[in-house]
Amino acid sequence: MAGKKVSLPKGMRDFGPQQVRKRQYILDTIREVFEIFGYQPIETPVMEQLSTLNGKGGAESDKLLFKVLNSGDFLKKADENALNEKASSKVIAQISEKGLRYDLTVPLARYVVMHQNDITFPFKRYQMQPVWRADRPQKGRYREFWQCDADVLGSESLINEMELIQIFERVFKTFNIPVKVHLSSRKLLAGMMELIGQEDKMIDFTVALDKLDKIGVEKVQDELRARGLNEKAVELIPSIAALSSEKDVMKSSFIAALEKTSNGAEGVREINTIMSRLDFACRSIIIIDPSLARGLDYYTGPIFEVKSELFKGSIGSGGRYDNLTGIFGLPNVSGVGISFGLDRIYDLMQEQNLFPDFSAASTKVLLTYFDEEKLPPLFGIVSMMREANIKAELYPAPVKLKKQFKYANDKGIPYVVLYGDEEADSGEFTIKDMEKGEQFKMDFEKLLEFLKQ
């Protein structure tokens, strides 16, 4: 084993001290805003029963599940014929009962059903934890990544949507990330289905429309035809694409036509209600975008997607769902939620140099140690500094000073203290400012005061 090259599983990452601090900063900021809006934290286990996870995000997400092998003699219950045929898909359920969660929404639904008697509704919860997907890793896409979700369950009020948009606005303002919140409603899409007379084709229509940004009008039209949508549907696409240049989408002839359908009218009402209560700061970042589709099947009302000119891909999203907990036997619980992608926000802030300076978070002072006889006072001094909540280190061995200064430099420690015979005699410590290269002398009391600042 010795000398064997070690590696991490594909798509997984280590985080060093600076990265952890920066990620913690993002998490703390989002947490603080969630709490100001009255959301409460929950946490769920990394593993869920596969019966909980399977089939909740469609066949595609089942394939992306990391499945955990049963303990012990796991082949015992496996079907012999399936093993002989090497029929992996038949064997899976016999050798694996658990999987790693691929989002925080399915665990939320499971949580609410299991704890329904202890929960006060409307249930405003936030959850910030990692999720796993066995996706093909690529730039900005990892197999282990964090989601930061806030959801309200058990309230149909659009006030929740208004507040969730305020949360987007406040979080990204704090990060100095300019964003646009694209807003629409699944009911506008349902209205379009009424217009073309193909109410049963909404998912096919949505899947194709979702690609408008990426593949353009004509290819979406091709895909619609291939998916069996009629020519009325195909003709809608140019009008939808043209909306992005409208001065006021809600006053466009497209919306006027949609308002004549029952679902469309409801969708328009939702959007108008949300907009009517928001202040200028929020309204100015909203783009009403009827082309917004959001891949997930479970959305039924208003939907959001947050984009920034500084980044390719969305950095936040969300929407309303009417029956999330129904799959687990608790029907009629309407909910709405949003999600922040920690890793994408991190990548964006890193690229754009948006992180504050974190040097204050690491060690403030290094006490050098070069005279063995001085260990007793030095150990007492570093202990007293720590008692005073100063982040302090004592170099653990009397090695060459050059090495100790290099240590301070590499770790970004701003001050280094020297304590040798001269200092012991005079009672004054020598302190070096590593950035400015200047040296001072001061007694212990002044030194403590100085370092506390």
Next chain:
Amino acid sequence: MAGKKVSLPKGMRDFGPQQVRKRQYILDTIREVFEIFGYQPIETPVMEQLSTLNGKGGAESDKLLFKVLNSGDFLKKADENALNEKASSKVIAQISEKGLRYDLTVPLARYVVMHQNDITFPFKRYQMQPVWRADRPQKGRYREFWQCDADVLGSESLINEMELIQIFERVFKTFNIPVKVHLSSRKLLAGMMELIGQEDKMIDFTVALDKLDKIGVEKVQDELRARGLNEKAVELIPSIAALSSEKDVMKSSFIAALEKTSNGAEGVREINTIMSRLDFACRSIIIIDPSLARGLDYYTGPIFEVKSELFKGSIGSGGRYDNLTGIFGLPNVSGVGISFGLDRIYDLMQEQNLFPDFSAASTKVLLTYFDEEKLPPLFGIVSMMREANIKAELYPAPVKLKKQFKYANDKGIPYVVLYGDEEADSGEFTIKDMEKGEQFKMDFEKLLEFLKQ
């Protein structure tokens, strides 16, 4: 699927808002102390290669690994004969390449080897993350639990041991948990092996001795005989057990005898050096305990275990290891570390009512909503409160006031504000103190000031 009973995997737990806050409090406290002592955070992925995890904690811990099934057609590479025989243990390595970490020490060793060129040694790192073991769940033992580790790698200095004991002392003092830190050295055990002339039997001796507390002198002696230890070894056990009643263990005849062996003398020197520098607060919680064995093979120097009269089982532990990274091809890196068990500390603090009051962390004020016409001002008011960093909620629908008060009560929200016609006319809000049951009236400016306190 509808109506199907949902459940969590065995030994896994959900955490509700109050639990998350309390766990966060423990983590924050430990983190703060780690940072004051100059430790820097790292994080590693939940999954590691099985080649990294296997064989590092002995055959026992290999069995406790949760293994992740390879994606896609996982049976493709499996051996046909092994499948036919249902030989689970032969098939494992062919269908699973990844596993969930069972501690933070193996990932640390892997991290240090992979990032050795970017690390400044001595490397003082802390890591607080969950780990998984497919153990039989029982009271206080979970299959998903958190470890909070601090380690120094690349320094042989005993100053590190002194500081780690100071960390134990400070953390548990903050939690108001009375503890004793049991201190010994693996070198005392090596000295005992010299005394009995069976240097090759140290692991067998250690495994048996480790049970002294639980099974008593005679059963340990039986086990020693069964493991092939000689009668000299058997005779040591009563002397070791008797040490707990010594006034000063280091001045006992047992230690005097050990000091005549080369390893024993080294172990005595280690312990004396550590004790010599610690202040009274630390020395007073240390118990020199040569019966301390610590199960893990990799310890080579001083070892610690933290116990409390309030709890069965250890709530902290650690020790020095001389060659942790050697298994991954980086020899000669001495290290020492400690670990706090979040879940046990939580259980202890919960049982003993040691948590501070966390009501301040949740919503401070609920704005009731009972008159639809008042939504515009109410939404503006709650937004302004949040701008002022007051944790505020607006009830999202104009339902009966009784229901809104119940919501505030269930969530532990201390203040409820009423805003109806009377309040709109007078410009004064009615605010109710939920605990005292008292009501006041005040204008918006005073209300903001009041809630900010």
